[in-house]
Amino acid sequence: MTLLGAIIAGGEARRFGADKAAARLNGLALIDHVARALGGQTDALVVVGREWGGLPSVPDRPRGGEGPLGGLNAALHFAHEQGHEAVLCAGCDTMPLPPDLGLRLAPGPAVVEGHWLMGYWPAMLAGQLDRWLDDQPDRSIRGWMRACGARMVAVEAAFYNINTPEALAQAEAALSSVAQSR
Template sequence: MAQKPDIPICILAGGASRRFGADKALAVLDGRPMVEHVLDRVHDQTIGPIAINTGNAEAFKVLGLPLLRDAAWESSGPLAGIYTALDWASQEGFETVITLAVDLPFAPLDLVTRLSASGVPSIAATKERWHPVNGIWTASQSETLGAYLESGKRSAHGWAEHCGAKVALFDHGPDGVDPFWNVNTQDDMVAAQRLIART
């Protein structure tokens, strides 16, 4: 059996969840918080540490994982979380880090290997759509990302293009579900529950 890669993962759970109406990372899906579903999908993919990027450390303490609050660019969207992940990885002595949104209960089970195989940096994509928040980055990119944010830019797509990220294409699951289909609304949560019940 091939050895698992030693690559840290940072789950981005610092969003405001405005469209959802509550913290969707903690929303109950099939009897458990959404964040636990995402962790289940990735925890066997790496021997590296897994951290949660959140401004609500108290709510996530029970997970027993490193909790990372945005030290810079707070309220600047998901790129702030990526910046925090890069800084954390660098401080921990890792050259690369993977970031993954917390609202992906069907995240791919080959996320780490496929992103790694595409090269660094790389972002995830399915069919013709990019999912640039979900990617693998070089920890040393924090300075470049900081300059990008300093310029007033906030687009994750723009950042992926700016840093020359490659694209790692992921297939839909055997049930036809896009692994990067994300839960944005309460209706999406209902749909996610139906998908889980179906599988």
């Protein structure tokens, strides 16, 4: 089975107040942290919602402004078009990702409990998500999870969802203290 790693990076970052994907954590852009983590457990990567560092990229689908589901939909279609069977998906602002995240979530559809965008999605769901987006006023990832029967998987890990500069500072302090204790 071939697995596509998808980094969802098309958000507006209103709470962050700047380009969140490019913000630095321990000297590396947030999006690069996620690319490294996903790249180690997938066959290929794609950035959804923006261009970044020479990686393949696709716009949200069917258009921008659909929120995380527009990113997931684009990733599913790209995976299907490129011959991948599934997508391991994460936002550009959530870390650290476990090195065995895909194994923990497979088979999909499945998401990390409390981190609804972090998931394992069969590429064959692309058409179903298209139809759901056409018919549903509810654009929530949780609504889509219910519609497609996604499992929620408890993952014992401390994730940082970096939506504000303060959250970035907290993550940097926490990760630095972990590194110093080793």
